Amino acid sequence: QLMMHAFVGKGREKQSQDLLGKALEKARKSDANRRDGKPSISFLDGIPIAVKDNFAMRGEIVSAGSKMLSKNECSYTATVIDRLEQSGAVVFGQTTMDEFGMGSHSRNGINAPVKNPIDGRLSPGGSSGGSAAAVANGTCLVAIGSDTGGSVRLPAAFQGVVGTKPSYGRCSRYGLIAYASSFDCPGILTRNVCDAAITLAIMQGADPKDGQTVEEDGRISSVATELISESQMNFKEWLESGKTKGGNNNGSGSNSSSSSNSDRVLPLLGVRVGIPGEFFLEETTPAVMESWTKSIEAFEELGATIVPVSLPSVKLALPAYYVLVCAEASSNLNRYDDIKFSASRDDGFGEEVKRRIVSGAFSLSSQRVEGAYKNSEKIRQRISNEFKDIFERSCDVLLTPTSAREAPFLEDVLRESKVESYAQDALTVPMSLAGLPSVSIPCGRSVSNGRPIGMQVTAPMFREAGMLRVASALE
Ligand code: GLN
DSSP, X not given: OTGGGTBXXXXXXXXXXXXXXXXXXXXXXXXXXXXXXXXXXXXXTTOEXXXXXXXXXXXXXXXXXXXXXXXXXXXXXXXXXXXXXXXXXXXEEEEOOSGGGOOSSSOSSTTXXXXXXXXXXXXXXXXXXXXXXHHHTTSOSEEEEXXXXXXXXXXXXXXXXXXXXXXXXXXXXXXXXOSSTTTOEEEEEESSHHHHXXXXXXXXXXXXXXXXXXXXXXXXXXXXXXXXXXHHHHHHHHHHHHHHHTTOOOXXXXXXXXXXXXXXXXXXXXXXXXXXXXXXXXXXXXXXXXXXXXXXXXXXXXTOEEEEEOOGGGGGHHHHHHHHHHHHHHHHGGGOOTTTSSSOHHHHSOHHHHHHHHHHHHHHSTTTTTTHHHHHHHHXXXXXXXXXXXXXXXXXXXXXXXXXXSOOBHHHHHHSOHHHHHHTTTTTHHHHHHTOOEEEEEEEEOTTTOOEEEEEEEOSXXXXXXXXXXXXXXX
């Protein structure tokens, strides 16, 4: 029942059952190994994970939510998925998405819609809405998504889970069905930052099959190990406090926990957290504003220094993003023709995809390319420079909301104009233009409507280790 609302189903019942069967077999093997006392391959050994329907998996249909690819059986596996499987993770299902990743509410794909487990009337966010829902509804601990302009972070915010977008080039795109190649990043949905660090440490690193990837940085795995030992410590403390409450106190339990509290060094001492005013929009709701303020206070209490910063070109990010991704999409989607694929382009692509192909082809046409396209490239460069500059001079990470509003009602989303619906991505696309790593973490709920709110912690290129360390302090 739960799977129905997050995983591909319609027309792929048999394949989904088979994949689940294979997964069970692998999981049993991993259990048996453990019983025999064999060491685990990794922390993900035997852990069931879900994968967005745009990552190639050998022998499986992978459709990217498109009718055009509804019969696309893959002959190879995406690098990041292969790495996870080599580490013992068990892929048991494929999650529903917006067609080719184009959308913010998981409504554009052939297997859509996805149901937001918080409340079925709310937008689940998109395009990795299915992956977020698989984690939020408790089906699995880890789901893989992709983030071109916010597709991992937005559904994480709308569903109250953690969504991690690594730096561009940190994780291989090999086997990820292309949307806009200079933006596409494999990403991760989890319940907490620790699980994200564990998963990222396994997925990341140079891949000869993706020339944009960089050499491995072992610090992510040390952060993962640190967070694991901290969560075990918290668990022990929790157990001990339980004993104390139960009257099973031998005198040392409560003492040791209170003294450790006062002795605790401030974990974020020396960390400079930048607050860019441009991320405050006219549409920002009071609940989002309150969560932002509270997160700033929480950071301060943990010892961080708060620094107001300015990124003036960020207000141009949204139009520049849409010009560039449509241009790249129109060129990427050219490969799908009637001859090799099952459907004609007219019938095989949905409305939103066709709209973007046309607009991309228009801005790339020889008479036009000097206009919007070249301009958008310049804006992209300017935004990247501004980020670089504030990270060099003023701060170590940035703290901003993921969305100006809590998850909207679907019925309201359906009434929105195209421009209004693109505006949903205003706070996630600046990082995508600059290729920066960014993680959305749940930071409380709106007092008026109970919906979760997500905050993004963003770091300089390839500083995921520090970013996750800082983000975990907000949990
Ligand atoms: N909503 C944005 C778009 O449609 C982002 C999508 C994504 O990150 N895949 O382009």
